Amino acid sequence: MKTTIYNLFCLTPEAYERQVFELWMRYCIMLSFGKENDLQRLLANTALNNWYMQEFERFENRFLEYYADFAGKTSPDTLWAIYKDEFTKGLMCLRCPTLIENARKTNIIPQLN
Structure with missing residues (x-):
């Protein structure tokens, strides 16, 4: 069976998607x-x-390449801690200045009901 990110962390797809959105x-x-x-401009920029x-x-x-062999041998909590520590640090350091600046120029019109 192919190791997926869901079974590596023992999460449902919905729970994992929630974590992905939280990281975003x-x-x-x-x-x-x-x-x-x-914040709103960045979040809304496709x-x-x-x-x-x-x-x-x-x-x-x-991450899956490096840690798939640890599935079932290491607790999901330990793998999640490694994921959050190592993986997200690298991801948070990434920048695409052009896209960020374009997102900041977006005009958000509030929709009040």
Whole structure:
């Protein structure tokens, strides 16, 4: 059986997607630090999100390459700690200045009901 990220961490796909979204939020929060109103622009930018998810998948595949053999031999909590520590640090350091600047220029129109 092929090891997937879900069975490596003993998570449902929904629970893992929640974690992925949380990491995306943290990434955008980090980029918007000190710049008012940037968070919504960054989160709403499709091009930036597509780039981030492409990089995320690359990092995720690399993590699976390194740690797939540990499935069932190491606790999911330990693997999750390694994932959050090593994997997310590398991901959080990535930047695509052009996409970030374009996202910051996006005009968000609030929709009030």
